[in-house]
Amino acid sequence: MKREKKGKFCIAFVCLLLFLLVLGGCQSKKLLDPNRPVTLTLWHNFGGQMRGTMDAIVDKFNATVGADEGIVLSVTSISGSADLHKKLTMAANGDPGAPALPDISTVYPKTALILAEKGLLLELDPFFTEEEIAAYIPRFIEEGRLTDKKLYVFPFAKSTEVLFVNKTIFNRFSQECGISLESLATFEGILEAAEKYYEWTDKQTPEIANDGKAFYVPDSLFNFAQVSFKQLGKDFIKDGRLQLSAPEFLRIWNCYYPSAVRGHIAIFNGYGSDLAKTGDIVCSTGSTAGVLFFSPTVTHEDNTSEPAEYAILPYPVFEGGEKVAIQRGSGLCVMKSAPEKEYAAVVFLKWFTAAEQNLDFVSSTGYLPVTKEAYDILMDKATETSNDPRIAALRATVIQMQKEYDFYIPPVVEGFDEMQKDFEELLMAVAYSSKEKFQQQIQEQDQDPEAVFDNVSKGVYEQFINDMIFGR
Numbered sequence: 001m002k003r004e005k006k007g008k009f010c011i012a013f014v015c016l017l018l019f020l021l022v023l024g025g026c027q028s029k030k031l032l033d034p035n036r037p038v039t040l041t042l043w044h045n046f047g048g049q050m051r052g053t054m055d056a057i058v059d060k061f062n063a064t065v066g067a068d069e070g071i072v073l074s075v076t077s078i079s080g081s082a083d084l085h086k087k088l089t090m091a092a093n094g095d096p097g098a099p100a101l102p103d104i105s106t107v108y109p110k111t112a113l114i115l116a117e118k119g120l121l122l123e124l125d126p127f128f129t130e131e132e133i134a135a136y137i138p139r140f141i142e143e144g145r146l147t148d149k150k151l152y153v154f155p156f157a158k159s160t161e162v163l164f165v166n167k168t169i170f171n172r173f174s175q176e177c178g179i180s181l182e183s184l185a186t187f188e189g190i191l192e193a194a195e196k197y198y199e200w201t202d203k204q205t206p207e208i209a210n211d212g213k214a215f216y217v218p219d220s221l222f223n224f225a226q227v228s229f230k231q232l233g234k235d236f237i238k239d240g241r242l243q244l245s246a247p248e249f250l251r252i253w254n255c256y257y258p259s260a261v262r263g264h265i266a267i268f269n270g271y272g273s274d275l276a277k278t279g280d281i282v283c284s285t286g287s288t289a290g291v292l293f294f295s296p297t298v299t300h301e302d303n304t305s306e307p308a309e310y311a312i313l314p315y316p317v318f319e320g321g322e323k324v325a326i327q328r329g330s331g332l333c334v335m336k337s338a339p340e341k342e343y344a345a346v347v348f349l350k351w352f353t354a355a356e357q358n359l360d361f362v363s364s365t366g367y368l369p370v371t372k373e374a375y376d377i378l379m380d381k382a383t384e385t386s387n388d389p390r391i392a393a394l395r396a397t398v399i400q401m402q403k404e405y406d407f408y409i410p411p412v413v414e415g416f417d418e419m420q421k422d423f424e425e426l427l428m429a430v431a432y433s434s435k436e437k438f439q440q441q442i443q444e445q446d447q448d449p450e451a452v453f454d455n456v457s458k459g460v461y462e463q464f465i466n467d468m469i470f471g472r
Helices: 002-030 048-065 065-069 083-093 108-118 130-134 138-143 167-176 181-183 189-201 219-230 247-262 272-276 286-292 339-353 353-361 372-380 387-403 416-442 449-457 460-470
Strands: 038-044 071-078 104-107 160-167 217-218 285-289 298-299 306-307 310-313 324-326 331-334 404-408
Touching: 002 217, 002 387, 038 083, 048 065, 048 071, 048 298, 048 339, 048 353, 065 071, 065 339, 071 449, 083 104, 083 108, 104 108, 104 339, 108 331, 160 167, 160 181, 160 272, 160 286, 160 324, 160 387, 167 189, 167 310, 181 189, 189 217, 189 247, 219 247, 219 285, 219 324, 219 387, 219 416, 247 416, 247 449, 247 460, 272 285, 285 286, 285 387, 286 387, 286 449, 310 387, 331 339, 339 353, 372 387, 416 449, 416 460, 449 460
Parallel strands: 038 071, 038 104, 217 285, 324 404
Antiparallel strands: 104 331, 160 285, 160 310, 298 306
16 A cells, blocks of 8 residues: 555656646747847947847847747847947946846956846756856856856857967068068067068168067067966966066066167057057967958058058967967847847857857957857867958868967956056056167167166066055
8 A cells, every 4th residue: 555655646746747847838939029028138249340240149049030030129229349348247246327237248258247246147057958068168167157156157159369470561671681480489489580670671671770660569468478488487467466576577578668669579569460550570479350351452551552461479488488368259148138038149159159159250350169060160160261261261270279278367366457557557658768778878879778768667576566566
């Protein structure tokens, strides 16, 4: 009797469980109705040349899965990353005049942390099975897990940094000075090339002394410092503070500051692609996402123009260091709202990051796909010729880096933006000030360049660290 009752109880329990699962599935389906579509608002940071690509993605979704399921995706804001961060934080804080939060937005982890701490973000883990999550590149998923280890920022495209080289200018320099592209694999090799390039361009105008040109510029000095530390086996940011007294920082300082003061490296608050358009630099390190901003034509100072061919090389490494490059790129966050909107937003996330759509998005940009399947397809197509030679060159390089490099994810720490801003502004300011003094004194007769540099750089390193720690 006991066994019979127990058996009946188990059967009843299983039936109840099946009923609840079926009921839950029915409720999920009832969340969406093609006859009464749900409208989702989307904010993203893909303007300029990237806007057309994102517009095509949105249109394709609305015409296919969106139409079938009852979802209309509407882009209501396109802003740069900094402006988007400002708008999202204003909306989250309920500041006067701030717009309502969107249903979906591209965000960086630092912005997501602010939104998550206010309880505004949807945790995405419950909407994905273990098998679904396992389909994505693990480090891309991990970047979207915030301090509580929950997934809030979903990857859809990532980038890294590479070395962009104007081969048209470089080849002329290389033929006369014997510098090869292979020598640019290390920062030490870049510095040697930069010194020779300055001398080579200076000799082209013998009537004007000390007017050589800069060879290289890093897009982000903060990224340069972070990655360089990691290549040398240390962390630039530890316990929320910059490790400026570490010997690794002195090595980084000696890589950038002396060359910048002497004019070998450009001091520029902008992107290397802007200086590349005018031939004011030969190479730069920057995001793969910026590849389309490198103009196929260079217009020189004398208004003459020439076609530009680019080599895209793996991110340089310090001699003796490990092959490490930064992992960059925003993700997609979903705001907490009505169940049907949350469900619809996840439908879009899954569709957008499926291999077909993901490859459509990255194939015409400098981004990397986020699923293992899409990465494998991209590798298989590595030898295929793209309609854009810049994309073809980039594709081969990022696949090589994927095999050989480790990728560094910047930490999510309080005050990260202010830390980066203060570091870059002060470093460029002291380098520029020293360069002006150097140029002024070097013009004087019988002045030894090394003696002049020693004079203008005396105490600058120590003062820089003091100002960073205690403020100017």
